Amino acid sequence: MDKKWLFLPQLAGGADLALLLARLVVGAFLIFGVWDNIVSTERMAEFEKFLGVKGFAMPHLMAPLSVWAQFLVGIAFVAGFATRWAGLVCAFNFMVALVMVDAPLGIRPAFPAAALVLFGLIFATIGAGRISLDSMLWRKAPS
Template identity: 60%
Template sequence: MTAADLITLRPLARGADAALLALRAGVGAFLVFGVWDNITSAEHMQAFTTFLDKFGFPWPHLLAPFDVWVQFAVGVCFVLGLLTRWAGLLCAVNFIVAIVMVDHHGGWRAAFPSMCLVLIGLYLATHGAGALSADRLLFRPRRGGLARAD
């Protein structure tokens, strides 16, 4: 190991795929866990509908289940590394809406978790899922292929 490697921690790059898997799995599990009560309980879904109505969302009775299922799907896609770029884009858009409609009322600290999810979504949308993913298994370029899906 060279002095430059020690200073820059370059050898840590060998763990990049595992770190990306951990990021995807952790964020994905968080998203699934965050909406599971709405999926399994009509009362929780109704409470979420009421919450959306309180903050002026249009058609909260339609938007609540739509948002819950989008977050669930994004979470599952992150965990599996499946359609990760699309999931990242949906995650970013979803939480931008959360910041604009709800979180900004509570200030910077209240908006920070949603902002982190926007940034993680943008990272995954632009970088893909990495080597340890369903995207890599399913969409690996064939001989003569032009683009990588990860």
């Protein structure tokens, strides 16, 4: 009796679509999550103050750095451009957030940051998949 069905090999054909959907959802989440800080100096000032209270060095520099990193990573994920680099930046940014802010709050509050660390690592190691700018550019790159 053939036991291949136990491993559902027919689902492997949907890997690129699954990566695309994951990139779109995570990227849109990152963009949406920082948009208010980008368009509002008051919201950015609130974030700077929050980072200061949490013990971050130079919150006046760290706040915009984190906000713009998340925004650009979100765009990169949506487009599937420089996805491995964006994944590394995402993982690093949210590892810092996890250690400095979320971990002491417990598993439930820390889960979003932990998930973003993992998504960053997944995209950094697997890449964007075939439905991406990375794939289009890679195919056209000279060897």
